[in-house]
Structures are given as structure tokens and as C-alpha cells.
Amino acid sequence: MDDDQSPCDGVxxxxxxxxxxxxxxxxxxxxxxxxxxxxxxxxxxxxxxPAPSATQRTVRLRVNGVxxxxxxxxxxxLLDVLRETMALTGTKKGCDRGQCGACTVLVDGRRINSCLTxxxxxxxxxxxxxxxxGTPEALHPMQAAFIAGDxxxxxxxxxGQICSAVALVGELKANTLSAAxxxxxxxxxxxxxxxxITDAEIRxxxxxxxxxxxxxxxxxxxxxxAAEGGAA
Amino acid sequence: MNDIGYERPASVxxxxxxxxxxxxxxxxxxxxxxxxxKGHVAMPTLLVDVNRLxxxxxxxxxxxxxxxxxxxxxxxxxxxxxxxxxxxxxxQALVSGASPQLRNMATVGxxxxxxTRCYYFYDPAFAACNKRMPGSGCAARAGHHRIHAVLGAxxxxxxxxxxxxxxxxxxxxxxxxxxxxxxxxxxxxADFHRLPGDTPERDTNxxxxxxxxxxxxxxxxxxxxxxxxxxxxxxxxxxxxxxxAAALDIRDGVVRDAGLALGGVAHRxxxxxxxxNALVGRPLDDAxxxxxxxxxxxxxxxxxxxxxxxxxxxxxxxxALKTAxxxx
Numbered sequence: 001m002d003d004d005q006s007p008c009d010g011v012x013x014x015x016x017x018x019x020x021x022x023x024x025x026x027x028x029x030x031x032x033x034x035x036x037x038x039x040x041x042x043x044x045x046x047x048x049x050p051a052p053s054a055t056q057r058t059v060r061l062r063v064n065g066v067x068x069x070x071x072x073x074x075x076x077x078l079l080d081v082l083r084e085t086m087a088l089t090g091t092k093k094g095c096d097r098g099q100c101g102a103c104t105v106l107v108d109g110r111r112i113n114s115c116l117t118x119x120x121x122x123x124x125x126x127x128x129x130x131x132x133x134g135t136p137e138a139l140h141p142m143q144a145a146f147i148a149g150d151x152x153x154x155x156x157x158x159x160g161q162i163c164s165a166v167a168l169v170g171e172l173k174a175n176t177l178s179a180a181x182x183x184x185x186x187x188x189x190x191x192x193x194x195x196x197i198t199d200a201e202i203r204x205x206x207x208x209x210x211x212x213x214x215x216x217x218x219x220x221x222x223x224x225x226a227a228e229g230g231a232a
Numbered sequence: 233m234n235d236i237g238y239e240r241p242a243s244v245x246x247x248x249x250x251x252x253x254x255x256x257x258x259x260x261x262x263x264x265x266x267x268x269x270k271g272h273v274a275m276p277t278l279l280v281d282v283n284r285l286x287x288x289x290x291x292x293x294x295x296x297x298x299x300x301x302x303x304x305x306x307x308x309x310x311x312x313x314x315x316x317x318x319x320x321x322x323x324q325a326l327v328s329g330a331s332p333q334l335r336n337m338a339t340v341g342x343x344x345x346x347x348t349r350c351y352y353f354y355d356p357a358f359a360a361c362n363k364r365m366p367g368s369g370c371a372a373r374a375g376h377h378r379i380h381a382v383l384g385a386x387x388x389x390x391x392x393x394x395x396x397x398x399x400x401x402x403x404x405x406x407x408x409x410x411x412x413x414x415x416x417x418x419x420x421x422a423d424f425h426r427l428p429g430d431t432p433e434r435d436t437n438x439x440x441x442x443x444x445x446x447x448x449x450x451x452x453x454x455x456x457x458x459x460x461x462x463x464x465x466x467x468x469x470x471x472x473x474x475x476x477a478a479a480l481d482i483r484d485g486v487v488r489d490a491g492l493a494l495g496g497v498a499h500r501x502x503x504x505x506x507x508x509n510a511l512v513g514r515p516l517d518d519a520x521x522x523x524x525x526x527x528x529x530x531x532x533x534x535x536x537x538x539x540x541x542x543x544x545x546x547x548x549x550x551x552a553l554k555t556a557x558x559x560x
Contacts, residue, residue, distance in 0.1 A: 055237050074238035074279065077266070097267050098334060110307075110336045116266045117337060120238050121259070121281055164333065171332070176311045178332075179468065182324045182460075207468035208331025 059120050063088070064132030072119055079103045079114035082129060090130035090159045094210075101209035104160035105129050111167035113208075130159035133166065142166050142226055149222035153213035161209045165223045168205045172197060172227050180204035197227050233269045237278040243285070244445060248413055250280045251441040258282050258443060260303060261337035263330070264346050272356050273347075273364060282341075287445055290314055296451035299409075302341030302444045306397065307332065309340060319449060321458035321479050321491075325400035328462045331469050341444035344398060344408060344424065347435060348391035348499075349471050351376060362388045363432040378537040379473065382545075383529070384498040389432030390535065393425055393500050394471045400460055402501035403477035403491035406449050412442035425500030432499070453489050454479035461552040462495075463544060472496035474545045476552035480516065487511045492524060492553070497532075497545060504528050516557040518550075525549045 055074045060067065063086060070085055079096070082088045082105070091114060094102030098116040105114045106128040134140030142162050145151070152158045172195060180200045185192035195201060202224045203216075211219065241247040250256060255277030259265055268274035287301035290312045298314050309315055310326035330338065352358045352371040360369035372380055372390050380390040398421065406421045425436055438444070458479040464470040475495035481488045490511040493503040507528035511520050525546050532542045554560040 055235055057238065073235070075233045075236045075269075097270060098263055101331065101333060104333055111333045112337050113263070113331075113333045116263050116334075118238075118259075118262065118266065118279075121262065121283060123240075168332070174311075176307070177316070177323055177327050179324070179327045179462075182327070204468055205332055208333045 057120060059123055061119070061122060061125055061127055063127045064129060070119070074118060074120050076119055077115055078105070078107075078117050078119045078122060078127070081119040082114060082127070088129050088131055092156055092159055094157065094160075099210075100157070100160075101164060102157050102160040104163045104209060106163055106167060109167075109170070111164050128163070130163060133162065140166070142169075142223075145222040145226050146219075149218050149225070150215075151218040151222045152211075152215050157209060157211045157213075161206070161211065161219060164206060164209045165219075165226065168202075168223065169227050171205070172201075178204045197224060199224060202227065234272075234275045234277070236269075236276060238281065239278065240281040240284060244287070244411055244443060247280055247282050247285060247443055248411065248441060250278070251443065252413065253278055256280055256441075258341075260339040260342040261305070261334075262342075263334050263338045264342065268347065268354075271354060273354060282443065283339075287341075293448065298449045300340055300447045300449065302446055303339050306330070306335040306338045306340070306343060310335070318455050319400075319404060319452055321404060321454060321460055321477055322397070322400045322449075324458070324460040325396040325462075325475075325477060328460055328472075328475070329396040340397070340447055343395055344444055344447075345436070346393070346395050349394045350380065350391040353391060363391055363428075363435075366431070366433045373535065376537060377535045379471070379496075380535065380538055381498050382532045382534040382538055382541045383494075383502050384427045384500070385533065386428045386430065386432070388430055389428035389499065391428065391432065391499060392496055393435070393498070394496075395501075396460070396462060396472065396475060396495060398425065399475055399477045399493050399495035399501045401447065401449075402493035402503045403458075403479050404449055404452060404454070405491065406447050408444060409446040409448060410438060410442045411445045412439055414439075416445070418448070421501070422503060428499045435499075452479075453481035454491060457482060457556045457558065458491075459552050459556040461548050461555070463548055474541055474548050476545075476548045477501075478549070478552035478556040480511070480553070480556050482516065482557060485515050487514060487516055487520075487557075490524075492528065492549070494528065494545060494549070497541060502528070504530070511553070516553065516559060521550050521553050524553070 056071055059070050082091050091105055092102035094100035096115045098113045103113055103115040104111050107125050134143045142165050175195050181192050181195050199220055202220045239250050241250055257276035259279045259281050287303040289301045291299050293299050306326050310323045315323050350372055352361045353363050358371045360371040362370055381392050401421045407418045408424045409418050460477050462472050462475040464472050472495050477493045479491035490508040492508050493501045504527055507524045510523040514520055534542055
């Protein structure tokens with residue numbers, strides 16, 4: 001439906017990539033102004049940076065431990081701020097509608113879909129993206145587990161899968177419930193007190209992260225091993 | 233998405249004042265509203281962010297029930313000790329919905345305000361949708377309606393309410409506490425969501441500018457025996473085709489009280505008191521379950537593509553009740 005059109009910023013992805021390339025030498029604020037072109041703008045107006053909107057406001061976030069102060073429009077999603085204002089492109093834009101999980105990040109330690117929330121709603125929050133979990137030289141144990149366990153193919157969903165899996169391990173440690181926990185304890189019909197780690201639990205708890213390559217078998221295996229080993 | 237203003241009021245009173253401005257909408261978790269704004273289905277010009285209002289507690293009430301603040305996240309509610317122990321039906325319904333990420337964002341108040349997932353409502357490329365554009369017609373009736381309502385629909389609208397949480401709240405006989413410029417009032421959950429009638433643009437009986445501040449659960453006799461059964465096209469992360477919230481109080485082999493509600497079949501959670509009454513005062517068995525099913529599904533009027541929902545609901549009611557009652 002919106003294969004070439006980013007419904008948030010009203011600029012086609014192709015055109016954004018073209019203009020972003022020419023704007024690469026400009027400060028981040030100029031790139032941001034381009035993404036702020038009004039929805040359904042015609043081609044001419046896209047090339048003209050609009051005057052700052054009256055709804056621009058200052059937002060302070062801590063992203064991967066670094067305090068950031070941004071001047072953005074209220075309607076900009078956390079995902080777009082991460083990718084386009086901060087150039088943290090490890091967080092992926094898949095569906096942009098909360099259906100695929102590619103945009104999963106940790107906000108104050110909890111996993112959320114960054115595409116369905118506005119950056120202004122997170123004033124003062126601590127955001128952790130895939131870049132904040134580990135680096136190529138010092139991988140997070142979950143990143144290392146995904147590589148060692150061959151838990152991806154194209155890699156596009158992987159940052160979201162890993163952020164989600166890191167949160168999952170913490171949620172299991174806290175004995176949180178899932179639909180699978182109820183299925184496992186169905187005879188009692190009471191909410192179970194403890195969670196037994198099974199493939200069914202991992203699948204259910206990772207169900208918010210789709211993988212179009214179908215690497216699920218290895219994803220379940222590495223996340224289960226990490227959960228059983230307590231890696232997080 | 234259209235340009236928007238943004239305010240983050242410090243109090244419920246301020247939030248209600250701001251909501252009176254033209255084009256204003258409350259935003260909580262944002263998981264439904266931001267999605268609708270991206271699709272140009274909702275186009276508020278001012279978002280009133282209620283996330284930080286002091287409405288995030290879950291607390292025991294003097295009557296033995298529980299008050300749930302409107303800003304409690306779905307994941308926190310499902311795992312709260314008072315809900316896990318006293319209202320496991322609600323926990324199970326909550327974790328049956330959406331994904332872990334979305335449940336970390338979505339609030340109780342927002343969940344109650346979820347809009348339908350009707351394909352034609354969600355896509356402004358279709359001109360006809362009485363819910364999105366009053367008076368424009370209903371594209372679903374003559375079009376695709378496999379996921380649509382079989383109960384309580386009107387010529388104007390055959391949409392369903394997509395919430396799992398609300399179905400459990402219906403079986404548990406919750407009240408919704410709302411606050412507006414005229415003060416606070418309580419709506420039984422049965423009176424919160426509406427049937428579409430001739431005004432499907434209105435999903436609920438909230439007055440303009442009213443804010444949901446809490447959900448009150450009465451003391452429940454159902455903690456030991458309940459089950460939420462959700463039937464959907466995928467094993468997880470999909471909306472219900474049919475869901476059943478079943479809750480039983482059984483003593484000495486006799487059903488003393490029953491809560492029973494359906495999701496995925498109507499414009500609101502579908503509960504019929506006579507259906508629950510059919511189960512009470514006798515042992516749970518196939519005969520009483522059949523009567524309860526007949527009463528709950530009385531008047532079902534399926535369309536061409538969704539006739540399967542009636543039989544699916546009948547079998548799901550039986551399975552959910554038997555699971556809750558320990559017969560499955």
C-alpha cells in the first residue's frame with residue numbers, strides 16, 4: 001500500500017534518499033527540515049525547505065547513554081527521530097504501522113514499537129537502540145548469540161529481534177505471563193505463578209517480531225538458550 | 233500525518249480543559265491513534281498527552297474490588313498481583329492481545345477506545361464508510377466482511393470492536409469511571425460501548441471531552457475458574473475472529489454464578505444476562521451450555537462471508553466454559 005510512500009513525512013522514500021544524499025554535508029537540522037515537508041506536497045514544494053512549523057518543540061532524550069536535545073515537530077515518531085535526526089539507522093522501518101517489530105527499541109528498559117509513538121511523548125526517557133546494546137568489537141551476548149546461532153538471513157528484522165529478545169529475557173526472569181503460560185497451565189485455569197521456558201513460550205513472546213526470511217527456527221533456539229542461560 | 237499541536241497537561245482538570253479545544257484528541261499509548269493518523273483516518277489537530285497523569289495505580293477498593301487507573305499499561309495490568317490472583321480472566325485476555333511491545337505501550341483507557349479493524353474504515357481510499365464519514369454508506373456489507381459482526385449490526389455498519397480486554401471486563405461486570413467538565417460518572421461496561429445503529433461514528437457513550445480515569449472491578453467469585461479463548465487466523469498477534477470470556481463460580485458441583493461474553497462478533501463485547509442465567513443453579517453440562525449458547529447467539533444475522541462465525545462461536549463457547557469448569 002505505502003510501498004514507496006512514507007506516510008509519516010509525506011516524502012517518498014526514493015526522493016528522500018535523493019535529497020538526503022545531496023544534503024548529507026548539511027547539518028542535521030537541514031535534513032530534518034526536508035522531512036518536514038507537508039503531506040501530499042507537490043514536487044516543487046518538497047525541494048523548498050518550509051518555514052519551521054509552529055508546533056516545533058524541544059525534546060530531551062538520553063539515547064544510548066548520551067543526552068540529546070532536539071528541535072522537532074510534534075508529529076515526528078521516535079523511529080524517525082532515531083533514524084533521520086540522529087542517524088541511528090540500526091533501528092529499522094519495516095511496516096511503520098506497528099505490525100512487524102523491526103523498529104523495536106528499549107524505552108526505560110521496556111521494549112516498544114518506536115514507529116507508533118511520538119518522540120515528544122518521551123521527554124526525559126532513556127532510549128536504547130541496537131547501537132547501544134553492543135558494538136562490533138564488544139557485542140552484547142544476545143548479538144553474539146544471533147551470529148553464532150545463524151539466527152538471521154537478510155538481517156533487516158534482526159536489530160528489532162535482538163532488542164526484543166533482550167527485553168524478553170528480563171521479562172521471563174520477572175515471571176511475567178504470556179498467552180503460552182496460560183496454555184501450559186490450562187488444567188488449573190488459574191494464572192500460573194511461574195513460567196517454564198519452552199519453545200512455545202519463546203515463540204509467543206517473540207510474536208511481535210516478524211522475519212520475512214523465515215529464520216524463526218534458529219531465532220527460537222538462540223533466544224531460548226539465552227533465556228535459559230540468563231544472558232541479558 | 234497532518235501537522236499537530238501537542239500539550240502535556242499536569243492534571244486531569246487541565247486535560248479536560250484542553251480537550252474542549254477544537255480538533256483535540258487525547259493520546260495515551262498511541263498504538264491505535266498514531267496508526268490511524270498515519271493512514272489519515274484520524275486527523276486531530278491537537279494531541280493532549282495523558283500518559284503522565286497520576287492514573288497509573290492498581291489498588292484494592294474498600295468493597296473488596298480493584299480500581300485500575302486508566303494509564304496502567306496492558307502488560308503491567310496483566311502481571312499485577314491483584315489481577316493475576318483475583319481476576320486471571322483479565323490477565324489472560326490482556327496477554328492474548330497484540331504483541332509484548334504493544335502491550336508495553338497500550339493503556340487500559342486506550343484499549344477501551346480502540347477503533348474497529350474493518351478494512352474499509354481503515355482505508356480512506358474507500359469513499360463509503362459510515363463510521364469514518366457519516367452518511368457515506370457501508371462498503372463492507374456488499375464487499376468483504378469475513379471478520380465483521382454477526383450480532384447487533386445495523387444497515388449502516390457491520391464493524392466489530394477489536395478489544396480482548398473489554399470482553400473480559402464485560403464478563404467481570406466492570407464499571408468505567410469517566411471525568412468531564414460536568415464532573416465524574418460511572419458507566420457499567422455494558423453501557424460503555426454502543427451498538428452502531430444509525431450513528432456508527434460513535435463507538436462509545438463517552439460525551440465529547442470526557443476522559444476515562446479508571447476501571448473498577450467488583451469483588452469476583454471467579455478467580456478459581458475462568459478462561460479466555462481467542463480464535464484467530466494466526467496462532468498469535470492477530471485480532472479475534474471469535475473470542476469467549478468465560479467465568480464460573482462452582483460450589484458443590486453447582487454453578488452459583490457465571491460471567492460469559494463474546495468478542496469479535498459485534499460492535500461491542502456481546503453479553504446477554506439470560507445466557508449467563510441458563511448456567512446458574514445447576515451443574516455445568518452440555519444441556520446448560522447449549523441453552524446458554526442459544527441465548528447468547530439469538531438473533532445472529534451473518535452475512536455471506538462470515539456465517540462461519542456463528543458455529544465457531546457456538547463451539548468456542550462450549551470449549552471455554554468446559555475449560556473454565558474443569559470439564560475439558
